[in-house]
Amino acid sequence: MTTTRRRRFDQIRDRAQISDLVDPLRAQFAAWGATPSEAFQLTLVLDEILTNIVDYGYPDGPVGSVSLRLALRRGVLAAEVIDDGAAFNPLDRPPPDLDDNVETRRIGGLGVHFLTTMTDRRRYRRVDGRNRLRMLRRLGQTDDDA
Amino acid sequence: MTIDEERQGSALILTLTGKLDGATCPPLEQRFTELLAGDVAKLVIGLAQLDYISSAGLRVLLVAAKKMKSKGGSVALYALQPQIFDVFKISGFGAIFPIHPDRAAALA
Secondary structure, X not given: OOOOEEEEEOOOOOHHHHHHHHOOHHHHHHHOOOOHHHHHHHHHHHHHHHHHHHHHOOOOOOXXXXXXXXXXXXXXXXXXXXXXXXXXXXXXXXXXXXXXXXXXXXXXXXXXXXXXXXXXXEEEEEEOOEEEEEEEEEOOOOOOOO | OEEEEEEEOOEEEEEEEEEEOOOXXXXXXXXXXXXXXXXXXXXXXXXXXXXXXXXXXXHHHHHHHHXXXXXXXXXXXXXXXXXXXXXXXXXXXXXXXXXXXXXXXXXX
């Protein structure tokens, strides 16, 4: 039996709204079979991507159309973030500074680092003036003791 | 997120409860700015009740640690939840901050 379950969120506009949106995602992912670690990490990745879009995707005006689509199929979570902001391919970014010295460590790049380390597969496309970032992660794989 | 404070000598113990993300980090950033202008030499931050952190929250902690370091002080963390500890490891923050199992160890 293969059922696909979906959730969709539209009109994402600011950090407060992102905070409210991603908060219940942890429980949603857990209900879909994610371990506590996977639920946390997937929530974090989506938070980072959405926050980046509202912070930097619309430098010349109000935040436009930003949406998140989630689907669960055969134990794999597919998440797609779609926005009509400035073209930005997070998969093209250089790796972040992971310097362990507090004085010299630079700030930034962590959101993309979380995206690449906390998802199994990622794909970016720019289509019809929109960024479409799709990521996959198989659920129920980590061995949590939480 | 709520911030509880307790003074012990020249150390200040902050206990954070809730979520530290892009929407909730400004009050903590503001409090750090006030504290760093004062005479606190050691900042000890308890995270047992913190159940979420994003890079926005990590940034606020890093900025505070940099400022404390530049004035000769220190920042220590204790009692991180497992998922938050993982985020610290993946981001390299586990090597930037002293991380202790409990308050007594963090204050020692």
